[in-house]
Amino acid sequence: MEKTLEKNIVKGGGFLFNHPHFSEIFIPEEFNDEQKMMAKATQDFIDKEVFPFVERIDALEEGLMPSIMTKAGELGLLGVCIPEQYGGLGMSFNTGMLIADIVASTGSFTTAFGAHTGIGTLPILYYGDETQKEKYLPKLSSGEWKACYCLTEPDSGSDANAAKTKAILSEDQQHYLITGQKMWISNAGFADLFIVFAKIEDDKNLTAFIVEKSFGGITMNDEERKMGIKGSSTRQVFFNDTKVPVENMLSNRQNGFKIAVNILNIGRIKLGCGVINACKQIANQSTQYANDRKQFGVSISSFGAIKQKLSQMAAKTFGIESASYRAGQNIDDQVDVLIAQGHPEHEAKLQGVEQFAIEAAIIKVHGSDVLNEIADQGVQVYGGMGFSEEAPMARAYRDARIAKIYEGTNEINRMLLVGMIVKKITKGEFNLKDELDFFNTGMIHKDTFDAAPLSKEYKAIKNLKKATLMVTSKALEIYGAKINEEQEVLINISEMVIETYVAESTLLRTLKLIDQSGATSAGLFINLTKLYLFDAVRKSKNAGYEALACMIDDEAHLDSLLKVMDRLTAYNHLNTSRLSRDIADEMILQNKFPYTLYS
């Protein structure tokens, strides 16, 4: 603990304005033996208790999913981040991320697990009073009770605060009577506990309640017929004068919207990190299939077009993995500092996550996008078999899709993350001017440290940051406070922010690995970093071009800025086919994803 306190404390979104040293970031290789053993035990659990039953799970076999959840509870998987005094393990935020990462490969179970441990449990953990925590957390941690989270309604999805569900205080002032209709509620079919958001009288904001199934007045529609995660219970839930004791209000009246937003912040970073093992599994299966499948007399894995896909899978997975654990550790460090400053633990944990809301949104959007890209490539590697329900890719592809929609759609998250950056700039938390001085000083570079053998990449990333800030500052200059109305521009800026953060995370991770074990043994990671970066630069350049062209009609002015953009995105001298072959050959040889962290 003491060691972490000495670290330079990072600010959320600060990565755009600083150039951190690799020693300042956490990499998953640094998980200790205990955490690695937990990861492995989690993998063993899903191998034994989930994978053999996927068909039956997807058929929504009565009682199966809750029984698996109960077993997960017995193993301790549901209480990883719950303090020991409430029956949990009291592990760090990043350990919780690690478990979410491993569970990710299980499709329907991933959602059931995430809804229970995330949005179902966390409102009580972070906002419950002592009595509520003592009463409910041990049951949720052991899996004796399963939880769900009822925010969305037919007429309020992204606009969550517009919910119409009502809570009316009873005449004797002992109960609230909750009435309303909730929609898309994960785990509803077997939940014992419902976190319900409702409005009291004509309040502007929602209020949250802890509702036990046994309170009565709860009915449900049939299971939704979904495109993917078919085995995850998703239902409409109706509350009809459900009698909730006043002491089951969570936090204060009208604090519900804030709870919803903050809990989704936490939920979403885990959701983003909770794609990693799914990506690895698709890469494993695709490599094995490509090795086995023969066409034109050879394994299809010998074709450059297939190698390109396999290596992209590896590079993209490496990216989201590097970014996730970097941000996760930032949160843990922030929490430690706040606790050391005397903040109560639950408050420190909340503020820790809040501080990194930008990174959380980045990881949610990028994780879900990457999973979908990889699943798509997986289907392609399998060819016709990719389109068949006999092979695993069809399910992987269908199951991946939801991640872009729930816990805040990717559009909402993209806008949110740029909005938060803009807010920090306008509030003076970050100084845009200093960073953009290169307009005046030419393009002089001061290296903050020697990044050999990745100096070119280090420079490319610094330039990406400048490109991102240049576009952002132009947008602020042109639109001022009305920037929020320019969603097309915001979406493009978000692309640049996301790619920059992830590319930098891969670079810093690799530099740290080189520092620990030398460039030779980090060869694979150097390749992955370069391949990732090449793509990130091109995407950022496209997004930057588009954003600028949306903002500026004057062609001469636009051209001058596009030229600057060209210079800031000049990372061109890279033979990607050689890189991609090197990476893929390693996968082909090992017949799996190219590196293993937790065996």
Added chain:
Amino acid sequence: MKILVCITHVPDTTSKISFVDQDTVFDKTGVQFIIGPYDDYALARAVELKEQLGGSIMALNVGLAETEPTIRKALAIGADEAIRINAEPKDAFFVAHQIAQVVKGGDYDLILMGRESIDFNGGQVHGMVGELLGIPSVSPVMHLDIEGNIAKLSREIEGGKELLEVALPIVAGCQEPIAEWKIPNMRGIMSARSKPLNVLDPFEDEQKTVVENFVMPAAKSGIKMIDADNVGELVDLLKNEAKVF
């Protein structure tokens, strides 16, 4: 019931195996290590027997410090304590000798092992330990129950199954379905940190074997599918290509 479970620290079954130094040394770089799968069954049965009968479980490994994560896993699964004999396990006799010494000082009722390691797959250590201690050793044991001072076990033999009753103490080399292998639970993993892991110096011993070099098995050739009606071709291939007769 005092149970000693001997565990190996072996490469994960999916590891890529290669050798260095003119094929005399196994190259460990990048290899992930696990508890030997058969040892896992032995340990799982030990945990069940302890739940049933009470007692304690000691895990034992002969190996260098690098094996400690594997030993911690055994503690997480349910061993109460562990011993690591601080030596490279040079060959089966060396290992057996070390184990026998520990047993002599420990008064164990049951010494459980895997039927074989999965690195060198010798299947010798249990027999040697039995001989060194002058107690029965049985392998491969597929069922094991304890009644009083008697171990009731069954093992696989050529063409059938043998049921045995043996007075304790015994050495048993275990395999499935003796127990369902166990996933360590999270709390077990956390408590493993504080369980005692005693490191002992090895007992002096001469090395009776030397490795000249390792040879990789020939790569498997592809599978040939032959039409069910075409027995002649099958016989021809078995004779002339596979040379099975």
